[in-house]
Structure formats: structure tokens, C-alpha cells
Amino acid sequence: MSHIAALPEELVGKISAGEVIERPASVVKELLENSLDAGALHIAVEIKQGGKQLIKVKDDGAGMDKADLKLCVDRHTTSKIRTLEDIYNISTLGFRGEALSSIAAVSKLQIVSRYKNTKDAYRLTVAGNNRGIVASELAGGTIITINELFYNVPARLKFLKSNETETVHINDIIFKLALHNYTKSFDFKADGRKILFVEGVKTLNERLYQLFGAKAAKSLISVNQELSGITINGYISTPQELKSSRNYIYTFVNGRIVNDKTVNHAIAAGYGNLLPYGKYPLAVMFIDIDRRLIDVNVHPTKREIKFSNGTIVHNAVESAIRNTLINEKPVPVINVPNETIYMSSNGIYNNALQAEKEGGYKAVFENRASFVQEILLKEKKYRLKPLYQAKNMYIIAADNDAVYIIDQHVAHEKLLYEKLKKQKTITGSQQLLTAISISLKYRQAKFLRDNMLYFSKFGFDLEMLGKDTFMINGVPDFLAEKDCEQVLTEALEQLEEELPNSCSISDKEDLITKTMACHSAVRAGDPLNYNLMLVLINDFMECELPYCPHGRPGIIKLTFDELDKKFKRS
């Protein structure tokens, strides 16, 4: 008896569906790409229970006639390519002819469509092997309804995440497609709640305004360059407006959402040393390249592409970003009225100047009072003396045994972390004169909503205004002089990046504490005065483990014995 047998058609369908359709978000991506390929101007997406129960995509694209409708759910049927040559010259987003058949294999599918310039609409229903097509009514375009995704693949269903998480993934996809297709309008509803709605606009800039808000859109600078046949358009953030998460880099190659290492690396290289460690730009890059120079047929979900010459692409992106940043530098010109009406005066200003020099120095965290107050205590208490602050980053110190090099950021971060952790009561909350409103991305808003309690424990007095708008009424008192809005959004960005979907409550609390400490601490590059360094390093030495909460070391100790050896003193 032979061991090898051809698999039944239905099983083959489910297996290949697994490659294309990973989760509800993949369905949404495939369907939206079809809508865009069909020239739709208005696209509405509606989901229920994270897309597990229902995904409905409605567009006003070209539509399908009866014959097309019949064929479209068969495997390897497409309107987008005809011959092998076409694969190497693809202008549409889709081409594999797998999406609808894959979706049909794992869900209950219904398509209602009316082909442009015809009067009749038809409805196709597919559930397992049952297919039916009947006449229907529709003003135009196509409505695709997917019920009970993965109903016949229980294994996949089991591995889906919570409804909220799946909604977040779907939102990400729509967000990205909306970014590129700014002339189209997108409408996304989940369980009846409006999550994203943008009207079609004329320019990318307007779309950025819609999606990222006025402040972010204003701070972006535009990139327009053509090099070696590669056109690069888009917007990038200035080095002053960086993000703590790499989730804000959106690249599109010939309109396709792509996450490509070459491109990401080139973006970072373009910024060069303007990007500090752990900081990423917000970048929206539209890269247009001769279709024959890329291979999009690499990955079933088309997330990856291959460049026939990666170096050219890298160079083009890098130089586009570098040139843009260089051109942004302001030209120095000063304006002073030229007529001069002078009177002479006498009097010596020595004293005034001197007083200013002594009293005028404003410490970086003068008001981070935990330090200020302690400075009032005698200096004698401290064993370790700071000698020098190198590069505004490292504090060099020495005592009788050794020389120490201390990373100021790590030291302060650790201190804040320990302090926040030990604190049993709630941190004081400095109330604000006028509340600040912040709007967050869907994912961050969800995170903040879920964890409001922790943030209020740290002294953030927050109030929810709408689905993604919050009012900050009060801020942690230890952050008094800092831009709390920024600390909060940076912390959220980082948490969004790092927080695993499932982790215990105590782990989560710890991670939030770490992140808050990290973003509240002095940064590398902040100048510190003697007293602040004194308190900082001595307190740091008393910490249980002189490591940063993320595990980086914070101190290097060189004993005089070691130094003697190094200098060959015997």
C-alpha cells in the first residue's frame, strides 16, 4: 500500500489559507487591497468581536459582474495579471489570486457586487462547499461580509488574541493604508464604535494632520528626492521630535506596505548620530521604484519584497533623509533697527554681573526636590566626591579605594525606580493651572484606559474625555519641571512596544514603574552641577544593585590596585 496520497481539495485550500490568512487583520488587508485595486474612493470597514464574528468591507469600486463573481472565490483566479511577464510588472496591490479563495476556505463568505455601468447586482454566498449566486440589489461597488472566521479551523481560532488586541491589529492595517491612500476616505467601526474616520484629502500633509494631529503634523519636514530612478516622497520628524518606538516608521514601496530591513536601516543611517540610542524618527516614506527592479512575489502576505539592487535603494533613502535634514537648518540673519539714538551713561556694572553669575545658574532639576532638600544637609555625609562630568553623560568620582565612572542617566533612573517601587502611598499630584488634553493612537489609548490606576498611583491625575482623548489635570510632583505630556506619551510609546500581551499584573506594574523612571530621569547630555552629582552618585552607591532597571550597568569601578598594575607600578 502506498503511503503517499494526494490531499483532498478542501484540505489543500485550508492549508494554503493558513499562509495568507493569519488573523482577522490579514483578511482586512486583503480585502482593502482589493477595494483599492478596484479604484474605490470610499471604503468602510465594520467588525464585531475583533473580526472573529464579523468583518464587513464596503467600497464604491468597480465591482464584479455575475461571471466574475462566480469565479473569484476559486483558487488562483485574478483580474490583476494574465501572464508570467505581468508578475514582473505589477501595478496592483494584489496579484496572487489567493485571497478570496483563502478567505472563503476558512469562513462563511458573502459578496454582493454590482459591476460598473450595469444595472444588476448579484449576491454570492459561500459556506464550506455550498455556493449560491442570486440576483440582488446594490447601488454600486462591492460589499463583502465575512462571518465566523476560522469556524472550521478551531486550531487557528484558539490562537487568536483577545478581541481588543485583534481590533488593534486591524486598526494598524487600516491606519497604514489610509496613510498612503490619502485621497480615499476610510471609515472603521468596531462593535458599533467609531474608531477611525478620515475623509479623502488632496495632500499627504492633510492626511498626516488627520491621523497624527496638528502638533505632530506641523513638526514634520517633507522629503522629496529622486536618485538613480528612485523617487522618494514623504515626511520625517526633526531630530527634536523623536519617538521612543520604532512603530512610527511607515514605508511604502510602490504603494505597498513594506517592512524592509534595508529601508529601515537606511532611514536610521540618514539621521546618523542625530538619533540617540533608543530613539526613532516618525517617518512616512513613499518609495517609488521601477516595478521591474523589485520582486513582490516573495511572501504570501506580500509584507516582504526583494530589491534587485538593495544598495541603490539604501543610498537613495539615506541621502534623501540626510539632504532633507541638512536643508532644514535655518539661515542666520538678525534684524536690528538701524537708527541709533544713544545717550551716554556712567556707572559700573561689575557687581550686577557678578551677582548674576553666582545666582543665575539654574540646575537642571532644581525643582526635583528630593535632591534640593538633601543638599541642605552637610556635604560631609557623602563619601564619594564627584570630580568631573564628562561629555555631560558620565560622572567621574573617586574615594580612597577606587575611581568610579557613573552613567548619570542610569543612576538617576535607578534611584527613581527604587523610590517609586518602595512608595506605598500614592505620589503627590501637582495640579495644573489649565488641564492639558492629549490625543493618543488607538493602541496607546487602550493601554492607558486599561492601566489608568497605575498612572494615577504615580501622580498622574487623568480623566478620559473621548475614546482616545485624555485630560491631564495633575502630574507627578517629582516631575514638576519636566514636560509631563511628553514623559507620558513617551512612556506609552515605549510600553506599547515592550509590553507583552499577556503578563502578570505585578510584571506589568513593574514595567510601568521602570518606564516612568526611565523617562523622568536626567538624560545623557544634561549638565549637572556639583551638588546634584554629589547626591546622585552617593545615593546610587547605596542602591542594592547599581544597575539600571533594564539591566544595563551603571557604574565602572577601577581600584587603585588595578590602576597601579595597569601603570606597571609594582
Place this chain on the structure above:
Amino acid sequence: MKISCKKAELLENLQKIEGAVGVKTTLPVLSNFLLETSEKNLHLTATDLELTIKCNVENINIIDGGEITIPAKKFIDIIRELPDSDIIIDVNEKNNITIKCDKIIYKIMGLPKSEYPPIMDPKKEAISLKINKATLKEMIKKTIFSVSSDDTRKILTGVLMVVENNEMKMVGTDGHRLAFIKSPVGKSDNTKIIIPTKVLNELQKFLKEEESDVDILIYENQITFKFDNLVITSRLIDGQYPSYEQIINRIFDKKVKVNTEILTKAVKRVSLLAVDKSSAIKIKASDGKLMINATTADVGEAEEEIEADYKGEDITIAFNSKYVADVLKVIGTADVEMQLRDTMSAGLVKAPGAENYIYIIMPVRI
């Protein structure tokens, strides 16, 4: 260029413009002074592109007219150390500068004026007004300490100046407290601008407590102050200043009057034990007294009772002690009036009976 002058005269004027010399600048020439001669006067200029100070020096003997830029720090250090005598400054066509005084000779390299950024006339018509020197100085002093030191909130790092209905108003805030002061001025157009603190600090240094006026010219994106022999120009901060009117018009139903000095000392003493809560101190007002208290877990507690003019129900409120100390330092009256409503609402500090200066502090929720 060749000039001679008295040491004291030159030094005094160099010190007036020193504050505008660019410190961390990408344009090396900005760390130089610009020296130019007109028929009888020497004109000194320093700029960091944000702030520009020009100073006119009379009583100069101009032997040969010309212009040069000189490394600021070196030049002022040299002049400072010279004996009190006549100084001759001689510049040749290769920009070599010779400074002679008695038997001392310095030779330093300058840069030609052509390297200095062009100084251009502002394009638009100015709004002009006059204000008394002492008044302006007081207004700066009573608002500047409230501004934010956080560069990421650029707008709040400056002081708002509003001119309307023949009044000049200045506002400083960091989002937690706000200082507001107003004073009548002569007829002028209305305007609303944000002034960087750097120029105000320079003004504070050189404005004297005397009766004469300062001329203020406000252009689209810059402000110019003219007084004595100085013309000080600064760029303005661009942006929308938060609306302060609602904040200063809040309503308070409890009024406490205390002696300024006694309160200042009490706040200072008590805040020694206010380490942990970012120096939040608790103030409790009850009939005839104020109780000021600070507690730090594991460390200790401080409490001081002071006499106060108060009648009404008890109220306890916590403030950042620095915010309280700051206003007490500048208020300048023997007594101070504090107005409160409840634990979570703002408090107001002012001089009793005076309405021109108002300081609002937000409480700390503990």
C-alpha cells in the same frame, strides 16, 4: 581702524553687551564683538542671533575710522586686566589687532566685519510705547521667576507681554503657578507677544531705578528696548500663549493675611523636612493662625504655627514650597494676602489692598 579711549569707559560698555555673545554657537564669528566707528562714536555689537545688544560709546578719540570683530572673551579679559589708563586699539588691513596701554602690548587676530551676520532693518512698522524704567524692572522681577525652564515647552519659557487699553500686562507661568502684573502705559496700539527670558534678564541687570523711560518697539517677530546708550533686540517666541484671563479671575471665598517675613522664614524652616513629596508643604488656616507642616515618612515631621488674620472655616491645602517661597521673595510688602477656596482649587497670593499683582498657585494633591 585706530582709536584711543579710557579703560573704564570701554570696559563698562563691553560688559553691557557681553551677555549677548554667542556661547555654544555653530557660527564662530558670533563669539566676537563687532566694533564699528561712526564720525565721533564707537559702536559695539554682540549677538547670538536670538539676542542682539548694541552699545554706543562716546568720548572716543577716533584716529582712523573702520570696523573689526574681536574675540569677545579674550578682549574683555585683556581690557579688564589693563591698568586704569588710555588704551589704543589699532587694526591693520590683515585684521591683526594691536592693543596698547602704557608699556603693555597685546596682539590678537580679529575677523573682518564681512564674516559677521548682516544686520538688517525689520521689514514691518513697529508698535512703539514708553514705560518707566523702574516699573519695567519691577514687572520683570515679579513675573520672570514663574516661567518654565523646560525647553520642550518653548512658549512657557518666555514672559507674555500684552498691551491693551493703555495698560501693559506681563504674565509668567510654568503650568503650575502663574504670576500676573499690570501697569498703565501711554497711548499705544494693542499687541500680545512672548518675550524670551534671556533678554529680560539682561534688562534687569542694566535698568536702573530711575524716573526716565525705556522706549519699546515691537515688530512682527522681535522686540527692541532702547535706553541710555543701549539698543537691545530680541527675537520673540512664536506661538499661542495659554489663556490666562480665566485663571486670574477665579473666585476665592477665604482670605488670610500674614506677615511676609514671618511666613517666608516658616516656609523655609518647615520645608527642610519636606524631602519626599517634592517639597509639598501643608498649610492649614484656622481662626487667627496658620499651621505649616511637612512630613516625610521614615524621616520626620516639621510644624510651625504663625499668627494670621483669618476668620472662617478651617482649610488645609498643600503647595510646593518653592512656589510659595518664590513669590514671597519678590512681593515687596510687609504683609501678604493669601486667598483660598478648597483643598483641590488654586490659591492666590497678593499684596493686601493692591490689585495690580496676582500670583496663582495650584495645590498638590496628597
